[in-house]
Amino acid sequence: MIDVLFSHQSAEAGKIVLAALRRSVSAIQARHIARCDVRAGSVAVLAAVDIPNEDGQLLVEWLRAKSDSNAAKGKLIVFGRLPDALAKLLECRPCALPDNFGNAARSAVALSGHTAASRADVRYDALSARLGEGTWVRPFERFDFTDEWNNLGFGAVRADGSIWSVRDPIDVPNHARLASVYVDGERRFSYAALWDLESASVLWFNRPVGPCDSFEWRTVENFLSGHRGGELPCQPILSEIPWGFDAAVTSRLDCDEDVESARPLWETYRSLGVPFSLAVHTSNLRESVHHALLQELAAAPHAAILSHTATHAPNWGGSYEAAFEEGRESARAIEAVTAKPVRYAVSPFHQSPRYALEALADAGYAGCIGGIIRNDPEFLLARAGALAEMQDGFIGHSQQCMLHGDCMLADGDPLSVFKQAFDFAYETNTFFGYLDHPFSPRYQYGWRTEEQRIRAHEELIAYIRRRASRPLFLDEVSAMDFLRAKSLSCVVEADGSYLLQPSRQAATDLSLAVEYRGERIKMTSDGRLK
Template sequence: MIGVLAGFPHREAGELVLAALRRSVSRSLAMPLAPASLPQNDVVVAIAPDDSAAQSLLHWLDARPRKLILFGKLPACLHARFGLQAKSWSEGADWACSPSAPSRESAESPAKVRYLQGAASFGASSWGRALERFDFTNEWNNLAFGAIRVDGSIWSLAEPVQAPAETELARVEADGEALMTYVAHFTVGESTVLWVNRAVGLIDSFEWRLIEHFLAHWQSERLPCVPVISELPWGCDAAITMRLDCDEDIASARPLWQFYREMGVPLSLAIHTTNLHHDGHHAFLREFCDAGGVLMSHTATHAPNWGGSYEAALAEGRESYQRILDATGAAVEYAVSPFHQSPHYALQGLCEAGYKGCIGGIIRNDPEFLLARGGELAGLPQGFIGHSQQTMMHGDCMLAEGDPLAVFKAAFDRALETRTLFGFLDHPFSERYAYGWPDETVRIQAHQDLIAHIRSKARSPRFMDEREAMDFLRARAAIRLWRTAVGFETNLPQGYAAGFGVEYRGTLQPLADGSVLA
């Protein structure tokens, strides 16, 4: 069991971190923690504890071998105990901000997070990332992580401090200068402490893999561990899903769809139903569905922020569902956010409209929907899930210099390394806009090259349509693991045939209903 300790001033970060932990270890193995119940837990995540809570945590760590994860600003007593040295904020915050990306180029903030040699023991070998990054104007980051701010928010660096060199796992650097520690590891007696200098920790980045490694594997021979449920179906080392968002056209998806069929790779369509204006689209969609293709809602009118209110989002979801059903006979179950904007009220509206989940995620806005792992969301009912798919494969995101596909290949390679379900997207051409592609031949060749790269890197990749991928994540979110006297007992969702994997104490193994992880 993981207890999450977050005082009232830090309740927003605490709720987001709790949801992120549950997306990794199951809902039943992560719970909010009352300070009075601290002695009953051996693994705790604490958000910006004050001095009193920190003293209690130190006593707790001294009692027996335990694991503690700290997110955010630390009080004076922990500064002293861990040897943290205060620094000054660098002037201005321009070092944390990225310029807009020109066409066929990427742009990054001057400041970067660089993982050091010691991080390799935590599964974070040679990692690095910008605080902010764009691959398309100031909207998309095709490497899929969120922004680390310097604005005092929960998404911000918490404090400019320097940890002792032997404890530092990652630091923030700019122009060759070390600005502050980002991740550090400390020892307290026979216990171990991992600290991230941000109130929400690593919940919006591939770096969350470090947290999973710490929980499931770190010093498993002597410290408590918690099983982590793999985001990949059992038996594969990569899972990939691809879709087209039909913003301005639908039937023009035919050439790319036919090519994907030849490759044996599913391609899904997200339908903006204002485009259902003539029978040519209807006929193509019926053919697509008859061939096993999967449709999703991309709203009724493609309004920014789902129309700006809960009521508008509810109406958009209901109208889109009905129009797709009328045109194709297909009852859609999942939605894709317009512009990838996914405000909380819109997700609530979709949930109440009967959808099972939503795909979105973009570095520009709604940071709480940039999810390192897909699954259930903070503040929303069980059974409704989200998945972030921020990798947008457009012609104007192909690099002008070097390998045009370098960013997309790097995005997949990181997903492969961190066992992350990889989703990417494109759009059908319209009379007005070709999304930076010179023609369909060039676009198809780029897609072919990316699929070839995926197949060359992964030993056993599994290509999934969007419904299959989301159904898997939804079933995964229904898994329950229970701590018993003999280990962790497993309860799997009924009626779901795909296999699940679990990481625990240095192993990756299949999950079986009723099995016990000792």
């Protein structure tokens, strides 16, 4: 069990972190606890989210209690504020923010064929190997297309005092330094740290929400599931990659202006043996020329159709009521053509405001795909699954990798960013999703020809097959069905071991894998982890 401590003042970040933890360890293995329960002595794994400075002594006492010979050892995660008492115990010191740091945290607009990134970035040190990860570099903000898309998938680290911002300029001892903030290549202060004490370990991120919007979340999972596995408590992680595979991939075309022009790419995917998905903006269906391809997809194996709203309105129309109608009318129009119900939606412009997600759930959808660095940061999810304070059974999945001609690099390997995006997913056990759009008479999304676009898709798929030994390609509906089943499965502590209770309300043909104490495990017939 992971006990999560946050106050009323930090509830916004606390609820986001709680949901992120539950997406990794299952819904019943992370809970919000009261301050008084930290003193009870039974808390083995504690996550403190931007807690008040005066609660620092509480965490110090919790750590000191772990050194008692009769006490259970423990793990502590701290996101955001590092209280003075704890900072003193861990030998940290305050330092100053760089001049004009707010400007350094923002990126210029990306030009076609080029990327853009902020002057401030996060760089991981060699210590990250202790949590099984590499020496990553993550700009505070980066773009591959104008000021909208970050094809590497992560969100923005801000410098504006919000929950998405770095919290305080603090420097940690060299031996604990996991990651640091750099500006123009010069190290300025600490971003993440790992302390291994005699009877406990402490993981800290200098951001109230931690790395919940990035592949870096893998460090948190590794800390929980395997760090010092022979001596400290560990928490099983439900893997986002199904058992028997080492990568999972899904892709789609968002039919903003056309449907039928997706046919050449569909034929390519069929020849490659890769599933194919369309997200349909149903205003297109007023013209019957677009019906045939949908009907063929509906009848084909390993193909999927999703809603892309009725009118492709920005922010789902701007209200709960408008979003409800967008979702309901789109589903009706698709079902009228295909005779099959629609269960998942893709957000127009990847904008996913909270009211739209609530409207989709109320309209009968089981989940939504979206996520973009420009807006709605709470929907950039390191792990797919349940959302903070949303109904069980409705899931979100972030897929920010846009395979467009505008994003093909003018210098070097045109696909290098897309390959790196897959590498991040592969190395961190993250389900990888990418998208493109069918051509229309008005717009070709930066592709010069259909042949150029097809070659790029073929090359990316070939790279994935070379990079991974056992990649799994799924259509979007099958992918979302698996991720939904994962989100509804529960890990239960029982008789000194853990038991996996699979979902009874979400069906999938794929098996769940569990990561625990450095091992990847397929569940036994009784679902028990030894």
